[in-house]
Amino acid sequence: MCTALAFTALNTPNFTPLAFAQIALFPHEETVADAGYEAALKAYQDGDPANALIHGKLSGGGGNVDAQVLVGYLLMREGTGFMDKDEAAIWFLKAAKLGQVDAMVALSELALNAHGGLSPTDAVKWLEMASANDRTDAMRALADIYIRGRGITRNRAEGRGWLVKAANYGDPLAERKLGDLDIGVDPKKALIWYERAADHGDAEAAYSAAIMYAENFEIPPSASKAAKLLSQAAEAGIAAAQADYGLIVYQGNGVPRSAEKAAQWFKRAAYGGDPEGRFLYAFTLAKGDGVEKSFEDAYYWLLLAEQDSGETGIDDYDRSRTELQQRLEDNVDPAVLMKARKRATSDTLMGTP
Structure with missing residues (x-):
C-alpha cells in the first residue's frame, strides 16, 4: 500500500524514483500538465532537481496531483538545494485535498514539526484520513503519536487501538509493536503477536519470539521453535x-x-x-x-x-x-x-x- 512519500514521512530511506514512476492514482488523458509531470519526473531521475522543480511546479499548478506530490517531496528533502518545508506543506495540501494519500501522510510529518502553519492536531487529522484509505503506515504513525504523546495528550489505549487496526491488515511492524507493548505485562499475548509478525516476514519479531522460546518467559520452552525462528532472523541478517x-x-x-x-x-x-x-x-x-x-x-x-x-x-x-x-x-x-x-x-x- 505504501508509496514513496509514505516512506519519507516515516523517516525511512526507502524512497526511489521508481516509486514515483509507479504512481498513477488518477487515470486521465494526456494533458499539458501530464507532460510537465513526465518532464519533471525524468529530470528527477536524471539527477536534475532544479529542472524537476520547474516542470513540477508548472504541472502541479495545472492540477496534476502527482506533480504536486513530487514538488512537495523535492521541497521537503535535504540535499536538493531547495528545501523549504513550509512551501512543501502548501503543495502537499493541494494534493491531499484532491485525495492523494501520500500527501496526507507527508503533511502529518510536517505538522508534527510545526511546518507550514500546521500543528500536531493537523497531523492526527491527516493520518486519520490516510488510515481511512487503508494505509497501515498512517495507522502506525497515529499509534506512535498517541502512545508517545507527540504534541497531544498521551493515550496508550488509543494508540494500541490503531496498532490493532493495522495488525488486522496483516501489517508485520504493527504486530511486532503490539508484541513490544505486551511483553512486560502479558508474555503469552506478546508471543502471539511476535509469531504473527514473523509469519508475515518480520525478522526482528522472529528473533524476539525465538528468545522467548529459548528463555524463561512464562511459556513452554521449545528448542525446535526457537531454532526455526532464529534461522529466520539470522538469514535476514540480524x-x-x-x-x-x-x-x-x-x-x-x-x-x-x-x-x-x-x-x-x-x-x-x-x-x-x-x-x-x-x-x-x-x-x-x-x-x-x-x-x-x-x-x-x-x-x-x-x-x-x-x-x-x-x-x-x-x-x-x-x-x-x-x-x-x-x-x-x-x-x-x-x-x-x-x-x-x-x-x-x-x-x-x-x-x-
Whole structure:
C-alpha cells in the first residue's frame, strides 16, 4: 500500500524514483500538465532537481496531483538545494485535498514539526484520513503519536487501538509493536503477536519470539521453535541472531550439530559487528573447530569483541572471554599477537570490518 512519500514521512530511506514512476492514482488523458509531470519526473531521475522543480511546479499548478506530490517531496528533502518545508506543506495540501494519500501522510510529518502553519492536531487529522484509505503506515504513525504523546495528550489505549487496526491488515511492524507493548505485562499475548509478525516476514519479531522460546518467559520452552525462528532472523541478517543461531547449531540444540556451519554463522555475526559473534568466532578459530585454526585471527576477533562491549556483566561470558585471551597471550608467539593488535587498531580506526 505504501508509496514513496509514505516512506519519507516515516523517516525511512526507502524512497526511489521508481516509486514515483509507479504512481498513477488518477487515470486521465494526456494533458499539458501530464507532460510537465513526465518532464519533471525524468529530470528527477536524471539527477536534475532544479529542472524537476520547474516542470513540477508548472504541472502541479495545472492540477496534476502527482506533480504536486513530487514538488512537495523535492521541497521537503535535504540535499536538493531547495528545501523549504513550509512551501512543501502548501503543495502537499493541494494534493491531499484532491485525495492523494501520500500527501496526507507527508503533511502529518510536517505538522508534527510545526511546518507550514500546521500543528500536531493537523497531523492526527491527516493520518486519520490516510488510515481511512487503508494505509497501515498512517495507522502506525497515529499509534506512535498517541502512545508517545507527540504534541497531544498521551493515550496508550488509543494508540494500541490503531496498532490493532493495522495488525488486522496483516501489517508485520504493527504486530511486532503490539508484541513490544505486551511483553512486560502479558508474555503469552506478546508471543502471539511476535509469531504473527514473523509469519508475515518480520525478522526482528522472529528473533524476539525465538528468545522467548529459548528463555524463561512464562511459556513452554521449545528448542525446535526457537531454532526455526532464529534461522529466520539470522538469514535476514540480524547479527545477534546469527551468533545465537550459530551457537545452537554448534550445540546441536533443536537442529543437527555442525561445527562447520556454526563457524560460518559466527563469522557472519562477527563481520556484522555482534560482540558475542566475534567472541564465538575467535573461540572456533583458536580451537580450529569447524574452521582452519588461526591464532592471529582468533586474537584479532577477540580484541574487537572486547572493544565492542567491554565487561558485559554476564559472568560466564566475561569469564570465558578473559580465559581465552589469557590462554592466547600465554601460549602464542608475541609477534603473532602484535600483528593481530595492529590489525585490530587499524580496522577500528577505519571503521572496518
